[in-house]
Amino acid sequence: MRTENQKAWFFVLPVLALVAFNALVPMMTVVNYSVQETFGNNQFFWEGLGWFEQILRSDRFQAALGRQFLFTFLILLIEVPLGIIVALSMPRKGLWVPVCLVLMALPMLIPWNVVGSMWNIFTLPKIGLMGYFLNDVLGINYDMTQQPLSAWITIVVMDVWHWTSLVVLLCYAGLVSIPDAYYQAAKIDGASPWSVFRYIQLPKMKTVLTIAVLLRFMDSFNIYTEPFVLTGGGPGNSTTLLSIDLVKIALGQFDLGPAAAMSLIYFAITLLVSWVFYTLMTKDDAQ
Amino acid sequence: MRKLLLSLFFLPSMAVAQQAGWGSVGQQEEKGFSWTDPLWPDFWMAWTSATLALFVGIFSAIALIGVLEGFKYRDGIERRGVLGLTTTLGDRLFITLLGSVYIFLAWLGLVGQPVWTPLFLSIGWGVFVFWKV
Numbered sequence: 198m199r200t201e202n203q204k205a206w207f208f209v210l211p212v213l214a215l216v217a218f219n220a221l222v223p224m225m226t227v228v229n230y231s232v233q234e235t236f237g238n239n240q241f242f243w244e245g246l247g248w249f250e251q252i253l254r255s256d257r258f259q260a261a262l263g264r265q266f267l268f269t270f271l272i273l274l275i276e277v278p279l280g281i282i283v284a285l286s287m288p289r290k291g292l293w294v295p296v297c298l299v300l301m302a303l304p305m306l307i308p309w310n311v312v313g314s315m316w317n318i319f320t321l322p323k324i325g326l327m328g329y330f331l332n333d334v335l336g337i338n339y340d341m342t343q344q345p346l347s348a349w350i351t352i353v354v355m356d357v358w359h360w361t362s363l364v365v366l367l368c369y370a371g372l373v374s375i376p377d378a379y380y381q382a383a384k385i386d387g388a389s390p391w392s393v394f395r396y397i398q399l400p401k402m403k404t405v406l407t408i409a410v411l412l413r414f415m416d417s418f419n420i421y422t423e424p425f426v427l428t429g430g431g432p433g434n435s436t437t438l439l440s441i442d443l444v445k446i447a448l449g450q451f452d453l454g455p456a457a458a459m460s461l462i463y464f465a466i467t468l469l470v471s472w473v474f475y476t477l478m479t480k481d482d483a484q
Numbered sequence: 485m486r487k488l489l490l491s492l493f494f495l496p497s498m499a500v501a502q503q504a505g506w507g508s509v510g511q512q513e514e515k516g517f518s519w520t521d522p523l524w525p526d527f528w529m530a531w532t533s534a535t536l537a538l539f540v541g542i543f544s545a546i547a548l549i550g551v552l553e554g555f556k557y558r559d560g561i562e563r564r565g566v567l568g569l570t571t572t573l574g575d576r577l578f579i580t581l582l583g584s585v586y587i588f589l590a591w592l593g594l595v596g597q598p599v600w601t602p603l604f605l606s607i608g609w610g611v612f613v614f615w616k617v
Contacts, residue, residue: 222529225539229530241530243520246588246597253593465585472582476569 231457248458258459260434261442262466265418268438271353272360272417277410279357280364285398287369298369301362309359313426316355320427341428345435352424352436359423360413367409371402407478411471418467439463542581549573565617576617580610 231248233241252258287297307315322328322340331339341347375397383393421440424430430437430445437445443463447456523531553561553573561572571579584606591602 225535226529228538229532229535232535233530233532235530239526239528239530241522241532243532245520246592246599249589250592250596253589462589465582465589469582469586472578480569 227457227460229457230453231461232454234454237451244454248454249462252455252459252462257442258462261437261439264435264437265439268353268420269414269417272356273410273413275353275357276361276364276413277406280361280409281368281402281406283361283365284368284372285394287365289373298366301365301369304359304362307359309422310426312355312359313423316351316358316423317427320351343432345432348428348432348436352427355423355427356417356420360416364409364413367405368402371405372398375401403478407475410478411474414474415467415471418470545577545581546574549577567617569617571617576613579617580606580613583609583613 230241232244232246234244235241283301287301288294304312317325319325320328320341322332322342328339328341331337338344339347341351379397380393383397388396419440420438421444424436424438425441425444428436430441440463443456443459446452446459517533519534519537520532523533523536557573562570564570569575584602587602587606587609588599591599591605595601
């Protein structure tokens with residue numbers, strides 16, 4: 198017979214109530230909308246699963262989904278290794294520690310739409326500092342308002358600039374928590390820097406890295422503001438990621454039914470990938 | 485006189501017509517139960533009986549699993565299944581529901597409506613998950 202203090206549950210209740218109102222109720226409404234059609238005026242007509250069929254088969258959705266996966270894949274591929282490298286090269290003692298930490302935290306403190314506008318002005322081909330430098334000094338043909346490739350490079354670089362520091366800070370926290378004895382033992386054994394990283398630092402960073410990858414996956418998969426402000430989804434549709442397309446359908450065209458069906462598919466994908474990530478990364482701990 | 489007698493002959497047919505519902509033309513039709521009509525037309529959440537039943541199903545499944553885990557199998561319900569995952573009852577419910585969503589979506593995307601086949605596939609998937617995973 199286990200004796201536990203069950204009082205703790207009462208402290209969780211306010212959070213549960215809050216989540217119920219800001220997540221569960223809207224979510225249930227989305228499910229209701231996804232099987233109906235409305236022309237406004239709070240009148241709904243049954244549609245069944247037709248919207249799901251339509252969305253899943255539409256080229257527009259498949260293209261946006263492909264772009265979204267490409268974007269998230271690139272982001273993770275760059276930010277995670279880069280974050281680890283930066284965290285490894287940061288000082289762990291001395292005067293430079295607070296300086297580095299503040300510098301790292303700065304990009305994350307800037308609101309998302311401000312980041313978008315900053316990078317927009319920064320990269321405009323004629324008047325932006327970077328755009329002018331690339332075009333007129335280096336002679337590289339770069340125009341993120343006209344060329345899909347330039348636009349893609351810009352949104353990826355912007356996201357790397359904005360969010361790599363999250364990975365850095367989390368990894369740094371993991372690194373700082375490693376006791377000196379580990380390094381001394383490694384030194385006595387004559388371990389190479391690679392083995393120190395592989396067998397001491399990486400295992401100790403595993404938990405925080407799991408969180409970092411999960412957060413970066415979810416955030417980049419649901420990204421909206423920055424690319425919307427920077428490119429508006431253009432040129433053409435080349436940077437229209439899933440959430441930008443979703444907002445276009447829901448608020449631009451006011452097609453609530455298809456938009457609701459699309460958000461549920463979107464949600465299912467996020468949920469599955471997060472669950473798989475989490476399960477794979479915590480699998481070894483359970484054994 | 486013969487004509488009058490003939491009209492008498494038609495009188496019962498009028499009564500039959502009344503019975504058959506001709507007399508109720510223009511009257512409000514009494515509505516039966518429908519799964520797909522709006523439940524509360526003035527409410528913004530746009531509930532229908534079908535979607536309500538879906539959520540009642542999900543929440544009662546969660547509640548049932550919660551009661552089972554909390555009281556019946558308090559100690560040691562975890563086990564390692566065929567996928568190599570350590571799962572509790574709640575995990576298995578989650579895997580069942582998430583898997584069902586994907587079975588339905590895949591069917592809708594690749595084949596289309598009606599969705600009876602994915603329904604049976606999902607039930608089979610659920611049985612498999614609770615039995616083996």
